[in-house]
Amino acid sequence: MKKEKKHIILLTPLFTYFTFFFFAPMFVLFIYSFWLKTSTGLVPTFTLHNYLYIFSNKLYPITILRSIRIGFITAIICVIISYPVAYSLTFKYKKLQDLVLYLILISLFSSYLVRVYAWKTILGSNGIINQILKYIGVIEQPLTFLLFSPTAIIITLVFILTPFTILPIFSSLQNISVDLIEAANDLGANKFKTFYKITLPLSMPGVITGFIFSFTISTGDYVTPQLVGGTEGLMIGRIIQDQFGMTYNWPFGSALAYFMIFLLIFLINCFIWITSILKLKRKF
Amino acid sequence: MTGTMPENKSAFVLNEICKNFGVVTAVKNFSLDVKDGEFISLLGPSGCGKTTLLRILAGFETPDSGEVLLDGKSILPLPAFKRPMNMVFQRYALFPHMTVYENIAFSQFLKKKPREETQEKVEKMLSLVQLEGFEQRKPDQLSGGQCQRIALARALINEPRVLLLDEPLGALDLKIRKQMQIELKNIQEKLKITFIYVTHDQEEALVMSDRIVLMKQGEIMQVDTPKRIYNHPNSRFAATFIGESNVLEGEVAHIHDDYLAINVDGLQFFAQRTAEVKEGDKIFLAIRLEKVNRKDKKTTRSFDNQFQGKIEDVVFFGSSVKYYIRISENVTIISEETIVEEESDRGEEKNIGDTVAIGFAKKDVNVFLE
Amino acid sequence: MHRKKRNRFGVLDVINIIILLYLLFPLAVIILYSFNLTSSLKFPLEGFTTRWYKEVVQDKSFLDSLRYSLYVALAVSTISVTIGTLASFALTRYNFKFKNIISFSVLIPITLPAIILGISLLSFFAAIDFKRSLLTVIFGHCIFCIPFAVLVMNSRLSGFDVSVEEAAKDLGATTLQTFRYVTFPIIRPSIIGVMMLTFALSFDEFLVTFFIIGKRNTLPIVIWGMLRRGVSPTINSIATMVLFLSITLIIIANKYAKIRTLR
Numbered sequence: 001m002k003k004e005k006k007h008i009i010l011l012t013p014l015f016t017y018f019t020f021f022f023f024a025p026m027f028v029l030f031i032y033s034f035w036l037k038t039s040t041g042l043v044p045t046f047t048l049h050n051y052l053y054i055f056s057n058k059l060y061p062i063t064i065l066r067s068i069r070i071g072f073i074t075a076i077i078c079v080i081i082s083y084p085v086a087y088s089l090t091f092k093y094k095k096l097q098d099l100v101l102y103l104i105l106i107s108l109f110s111s112y113l114v115r116v117y118a119w120k121t122i123l124g125s126n127g128i129i130n131q132i133l134k135y136i137g138v139i140e141q142p143l144t145f146l147l148f149s150p151t152a153i154i155i156t157l158v159f160i161l162t163p164f165t166i167l168p169i170f171s172s173l174q175n176i177s178v179d180l181i182e183a184a185n186d187l188g189a190n191k192f193k194t195f196y197k198i199t200l201p202l203s204m205p206g207v208i209t210g211f212i213f214s215f216t217i218s219t220g221d222y223v224t225p226q227l228v229g230g231t232e233g234l235m236i237g238r239i240i241q242d243q244f245g246m247t248y249n250w251p252f253g254s255a256l257a258y259f260m261i262f263l264l265i266f267l268i269n270c271f272i273w274i275t276s277i278l279k280l281k282r283k284f
Numbered sequence: 285m286t287g288t289m290p291e292n293k294s295a296f297v298l299n300e301i302c303k304n305f306g307v308v309t310a311v312k313n314f315s316l317d318v319k320d321g322e323f324i325s326l327l328g329p330s331g332c333g334k335t336t337l338l339r340i341l342a343g344f345e346t347p348d349s350g351e352v353l354l355d356g357k358s359i360l361p362l363p364a365f366k367r368p369m370n371m372v373f374q375r376y377a378l379f380p381h382m383t384v385y386e387n388i389a390f391s392q393f394l395k396k397k398p399r400e401e402t403q404e405k406v407e408k409m410l411s412l413v414q415l416e417g418f419e420q421r422k423p424d425q426l427s428g429g430q431c432q433r434i435a436l437a438r439a440l441i442n443e444p445r446v447l448l449l450d451e452p453l454g455a456l457d458l459k460i461r462k463q464m465q466i467e468l469k470n471i472q473e474k475l476k477i478t479f480i481y482v483t484h485d486q487e488e489a490l491v492m493s494d495r496i497v498l499m500k501q502g503e504i505m506q507v508d509t510p511k512r513i514y515n516h517p518n519s520r521f522a523a524t525f526i527g528e529s530n531v532l533e534g535e536v537a538h539i540h541d542d543y544l545a546i547n548v549d550g551l552q553f554f555a556q557r558t559a560e561v562k563e564g565d566k567i568f569l570a571i572r573l574e575k576v577n578r579k580d581k582k583t584t585r586s587f588d589n590q591f592q593g594k595i596e597d598v599v600f601f602g603s604s605v606k607y608y609i610r611i612s613e614n615v616t617i618i619s620e621e622t623i624v625e626e627e628s629d630r631g632e633e634k635n636i637g638d639t640v641a642i643g644f645a646k647k648d649v650n651v652f653l654e
Numbered sequence: 655m656h657r658k659k660r661n662r663f664g665v666l667d668v669i670n671i672i673i674l675l676y677l678l679f680p681l682a683v684i685i686l687y688s689f690n691l692t693s694s695l696k697f698p699l700e701g702f703t704t705r706w707y708k709e710v711v712q713d714k715s716f717l718d719s720l721r722y723s724l725y726v727a728l729a730v731s732t733i734s735v736t737i738g739t740l741a742s743f744a745l746t747r748y749n750f751k752f753k754n755i756i757s758f759s760v761l762i763p764i765t766l767p768a769i770i771l772g773i774s775l776l777s778f779f780a781a782i783d784f785k786r787s788l789l790t791v792i793f794g795h796c797i798f799c800i801p802f803a804v805l806v807m808n809s810r811l812s813g814f815d816v817s818v819e820e821a822a823k824d825l826g827a828t829t830l831q832t833f834r835y836v837t838f839p840i841i842r843p844s845i846i847g848v849m850m851l852t853f854a855l856s857f858d859e860f861l862v863t864f865f866i867i868g869k870r871n872t873l874p875i876v877i878w879g880m881l882r883r884g885v886s887p888t889i890n891s892i893a894t895m896v897l898f899l900s901i902t903l904i905i906i907a908n909k910y911a912k913i914r915t916l917r
Contacts, residue, residue, distance in 0.1 A: 010744035013737045014760065014800060021793050022763055022771075025778035029770075032777055081676075084669045092666065100674075102904070107677050109900035110684065112858055113877045114893035118680040121687070126696065128683065162677060212765070220767020223861065227881070237769050244773050244865060254777065257770050264767075344820055364823040371824045377817035381839045390835075391825040435821075442825065 033254035042250065050255030060239070064260070067236040068267065070150055071219030074157045078165040078214040079207055081158070086169040086206075087199075090176075101170075104163050112160065113223065119156040120228050123147040148230025156228050157218045164217075165210035172206025173199070208275060212268055219264065236260060295320040296446060296478060301350030303336055303502075310336040312502040314350070318446075321476045323469065325489040328499035329525070334482045337499075338448050341480065342371045354445065369446040370439035374454055376431040378423040378438075384410075385419035388438045409437035412471060429460045436471070446478045453488065465491050486526045490514065498522055515572075516558070520652050523570035529650075530571045530617050536561050543588075543646050549614045554588045555649035568652050573620035575648035578607060578634070579641040587643030593617065595638050607634065609642055617642060681897070688890035706891040715876055716892070723857050723873040726788055730795040730856040731849045737796070738803025739845065745804070746811040764801045771797060772865035779866065787868035794866045795859055799852040806851065810844040850907055854900065 033050055036043045054060045085104065093100050107115065122128050125142035133139045145151055176199060184194040218224075222237030229235065236256065243253025296318035303311040311333040318324055326334035339345045341352060343364030352359050359367055370391075379387050386393075388409055392402040410416050413433035423431060432452055439447060452468075453461045469492045472479045483489055489496050490510040498505040498513065498521075506518045517523040520531060534548035544561065546553045546569060553569060561567055577587065593611035607619045619642055634640060691701030710716050745757055763771060775794045779786055818840070822832040838845075860874040867875055873892075880889050 007744040007748035007750055010740045011756070014741040014804075017737055017796065017800065018759075018763075021775065021778075021797050025771075025774035028777045028781045029774040081673050084666060085673055088666055088670050103674060104677060106897075106901070107681055109854070109904070110681060110897040111874065111877060111893045113860055113874055113881060114684060114889055115680060117881055117889060118684050122680060122683055126694075131696070159677065159680065162673070216765060216767055220769050221861070222769055237767070240769060240773065241864075244776060250777065253773060257773060261766065261770065342820075342824055344823075364820070365826045365828055369824075371821070373817050373821055375815070375817060377815070377821040379818055379822070379836055390822070390827075394826045394831060438821075438825065 029254045030258060032251050033258050035251040037249045037251050050252045051259060053252060054256060054259055060236075060256070063234055063236050063239060064263070066150065066234070067219050068263070070153055070157075070233075070235065071215050074154050074161065074218040075165075075211045075215035077154065077158045078161050079169070079211050082162055082165040082169050082210060083207070086166050086173055089166075089170055090173040104166055107159075108163050115160060116156055116224050116227050119152065119159065120147065123152050123155065123228065147228060148233065150229070150233050152228040152230075153224050153233045153235070156224050157214075157221065160224070161214040161217060165214050168209040168213070169203060169206040172203045172209075176202045204275065208272065211271070215268070215271075216264060220260065294318060295355060297351075297353040298337075298341075299351040299353070301337065301340060301347045301352070303333075303340060303345060303347045309502050311340070311347070314502075314504060316497060316504070316507065318478060318480065321478055323472050323479045323481065323492060323494045325481045325483055325493040325496045326499060327483055327486060327489040327496050327526075328505075329484055331501070332499040333502040334484075334499050335450055338371070338450055338480065338482050341446070342369060342448050343367050368444055369448055370442050370444040371448040371450065372432075372435050372439050372452045374451045376423075376435040378426075378431055378434060380423050382422075383419065384415075384421050384423070384426075384434050387423070387434060388441055390438065391442045405441050406437075409441045412440070413437045413467075428456050429464060432456065432464065433467075436468070440471075440475065440477070444477065446480060447472075449479060449481045451483055452481075454483075454485075461488075468492065490526070496526075498525065500525075517570065517650055518558075518652070520568050520570065520654065523650060523652070528573050528618075528620070530569075530573065530576065532569045532571075532615060534567060534569060536563050536565045536567060539563060544651065546651070549612045551591065551612055551615065553649060554646040555651045556647050557651075559651050559653055561651070561653065565653070568654070570650045570652070571617070571644055571648055573606065573618050574622075575644050576617055576619035577643050578609075578619050578621060579643055583643075585643075588646040589649065590641065590643040591617070592639060592641050595634060595636050595640055598634070598636060607640070609640060611642070684890050685894050685897070688887055688894045690887050690890075693886055706887040707895070710888050710891050710895070713888075715871070716873075719871045719873045719876040722788055722870050726792050726795065726872060727853045727856040729792045730799055731852040733792070733796050734799035734803045734852045735845060735848050738800045738848065739807050739841075741800075742804050742807035742811055746808055746814075747816070760804050761801045763797050768798070768861035769865075772862040775862070776865040785868065786866055788870050788872075790866045790868065791863055791872065794862050795856040798862070799855055802855065803848045803852060806848045807841075807844060810841060814840070846907060850903070858896075 032042075034046045034048070036045055036047060036049060054064075089097055089100055120127075123146040124130070125144060125147070127147070129146060130139070130142040134142065146155075180198055180202070181194055184198050189197065219235075220237050222235065222241045225233045225235040225238055229238075240253050240256050240260075243249045243256065247253075294317040298314060298316045298318070301311055301314040302309075314333075314337060316324075326337060328334050336345060340347050343359075343362065347360070354368065379390070382390070385406055388406045389402050392405060397405075406419070407416070410418060413436055415430060415433055415437070418426075418430070418434070423434070426434065435452070449468075453464050456464065465488055468479075481489075481492065493510055495507060495509055496513050497507050500521055506513055506522050508516075513522065514527055517526065517529075523529040524531060532548050532553070534546040534553065536544060537547045537552065538545040539557070539561070542557060544555045544557055546555060546567065548569065555569055559567065577583065577585075579590075591611040593609040595607055596610050596616060597606075597608035599606045599608075601620075604620055604622045607621075608616055609619060610616045686699065688706060689702050689704065690699045691703050694700055741760060745753070745760075771794065775790070775797075776786075778784075779790055784790065818836055819832050822836045823829075827835065858874060859872075860878060863872055863875060864878070871879075873896075877889060877892060880886065
């Protein structure tokens with residue numbers, strides 16, 4: 001009957017669009033990963049050569065591991081510093097909520113590229129941090145590890161991603177009914193116990209969402225490593241970008257991309273599995 | 285509050301309506317004749333199907349089978365916006381982004397009525413619900429009772445044949461609710477519109493209705509005037525859902541011409557023959573609390589049923605008091621009486637532990653098989 | 655009884671201030687150095703000038719790319735809001751088979767790194783021999799803007815009291831009239847919010863755009879080119895202008911359509 005099928009009509013535009021501009025492209029990319037790049041061009045075939053090639057050279061696995069490490073550390077730090085802010089926004093700054101939220105989100109209103117670039121100027125040997133440290137006499141020589149290193153990438157990515165991580169945590173904290181907290185207090189739990197046993201567990205969905213989000217984005221970023229990563233901070237995104245750029249080896253790039261996708265899915269599932277085990281443990 | 289019912293032929297006929305939601309039966313074989321200008325209540329506990337039925341009439345649900353006829357013609361093929369009935373929703377459903385005036389005028393606006401005519405009608409409606417001057421207010425500036433009256437005005441401006449009301453007073457405070465009950469009844473009698481009123485509050489139904497349709501689990505249990513349904517419930521459910529009754533279980537001892545003798549825990553009760561029973565049948569008895577008379581020194585009357593018992597509890601209700609009287613090991617009868625004058629003034633206080641005699645007529649004892 | 659807890663300044667506040675400074679400090683740097691006389695990074699500034707701003711607003715490639723970014727962002731937000739809102743109605747008002755899978759698959763594009771979206775679209779357009787242009791950029795941006803639109807509209811529509819729509823129908827409104835006079839006015843603030851969100855996401859987008867851009871550049875692409883060429887305060891002045899323009903738009907929109915926090 002017409003009434004029951006209405007939802008199909010409403011979803012058709014979205015799924016048509018997705019089919020053309022998401023599912024099809026992802027499929028094409030997948031197909032490419034089995035093709036070969038030869039001196040004459042792309043050869044349509046079916047081979048696992050590209051996937052195996054990932055392991056032929058130490059460079060690729062090392063870069064992949066480094067990317068995952070950087071992504072993981074970034075995500076952890078993001079979540080850790082986002083939580084106090086989200087918590088205060090929900091429970092402490094009720095009146096100033098809108099204003100503080102805007103302050104947090106305001107950095108998103110400026111260009112992403114320029115924000116990354118700003119850290120390049122801040123962290124450099126001539127940058128503000130080194131100038132200040134020199135000025136107050138803490139150091140003689142500028143700290144070089146601040147720029148063109150994985151550290152720089154992490155500092156920059158955390159800066160970029162924290163506003164995004166605050167939002168889901170804030171959202172799930174807001175959904176915790178005040179009644180629950182008052183009930184806990186009423187039953188004798190002090191502030192810390194209430195937080196540990198009620199607030200934290202109930203906000204975990206937001207925390208996990210924030211973590212997954214920042215982990216995925218930072219692992220795959222290719223701009224930040226290029227601007228502030230230097231040679232030590234080579235990440236897999238850069239290599240993939242190259243395959244579609246100068247190196248012009250699309251099949252290999254596709255294989256790397258899909259390898260990363262499967263790896264990310266696997267890691268995220270592990271992460272979710274681990275958090276659910278930890279949650280169970282905490283009940284006892 | 286019972287209006288005299290004009291002898292109209294049925295304006296509105298519901299025939300064998302059935303509605304299922306998956307495996308859940310919401311309405312089963314619902315049939316009813318509604319007369320023009322009648323105030324009918326659909327009364328029952330949550331989940332009895334009354335709201336579903338109302339929504340079927342409004343056009344928001346389609347019945348699986350059955351017919352709804354208005355003046356002999358089926359209205360089921362008509363979509364909601366074409367039906368000559370209007371609905372007052374439980375949570376008012378006022379348009380939050382429109383003023384009171386725009387809310388009430390909405391139906392006229394859709395019909396492209398001229399502005400002067402609409403304005404006149406809106407003012408008439410506002411004075412009907414006693415909210416003159418509220419035209420420019422917004423719903424979030426109104427109290428619950430005011431919202432409900434605006435919702436009513438919005439529905440009535442259309443001059444519908446039938447007004448459907450879905451527990452409209454449910455969200456209001458008790459005092460306001462009682463006030464609105466009277467106001468609604470007055471408006472209905474004045475405009476002579478057929479009201480179909482859904483509620484789970486039996487007192488409300490008794491106060492306002494010309495007839496009550498008692499429902500349980502999708503089926504009609506009893507259809508009657510408030511007085512009849514109260515004094516002659518046809519089931520244990522009716523006896524306990526509407527008003528309060530003492531419900532006892534017993535066995536038919538002997539069938540007489542116009543009354544029954546029933547054994548209850550060793551005692552013998554006399555009841556009307558309101559059910560088809562044979563000797564030995566297990567049956568239920570229901571006696572209204574206020575029909576149980578506490579015999580005192582002044583009572584000269586004798587009753588068909590008379591028992592002696594011990595007062596186990598006395599509960600004070602303001603204008604009335606309930607006595608819990610144990611007349612046998614397994615039988616406690618509750619007697620409710622209105623306080624006419626302080627007993628202490630009469631020197632006849634009855635306390636817990638005192639022995640007391642009670643009596644009630646056999647016509648006040650209803651029996652049911654289930 | 656509610657005991658009013660006095661909001662004492664404690665450890666939590668110190669932490670928040672530090673974090674807030676961390677988030678805002680680079681912005682201050684950008685703004686500050688946009689007025690610097692030279693392109694040196696020395697602090698304090700060598701001098702104050704607005705010449706970089708003057709340079710930027712006269713630069714043709716900047717102005718063109720600004721225009722193109724605006725076109726794209728406008729198109730993207732319109733398309734995303736429309737498709738996303740329709741889908742959101744389907745997801746919040748109906749129950750049907752596979753609803754969970756469908757809800758999930760709507761969000762997949764934003765769970766992947768942007769580079770993956772970029773290269774897949776590049777491959778696709780190459781495979782069907784479709785020339786890259788601003789149009790392909792629009793197509794690409796919508797892919798990750800639509801999920802955001804769905805997310806925001808979902809949270810708005812799931813709290814929507816459907817009985818006002820039934821009331822409208824009961825009073826004689828057709829489905830179309832109900833949408834026009836009742837539903838749309840009520841959800842309009844959220845629609846505007848989503849349009850602004852997707853506009854901003856598209857306007858600033860680089861990671862995906864890089865792969866699917868054609869001859870005409872968007873602003874982020876131009877900025878990228880400037881970054882590769884070397885240090886210049888014009889970059890800072892562009893960023894500062896974008897920042898203040900965005901803030902102004904938000905303030906205006908806030909006054910016009912009450913934007914509430916995520917609730």
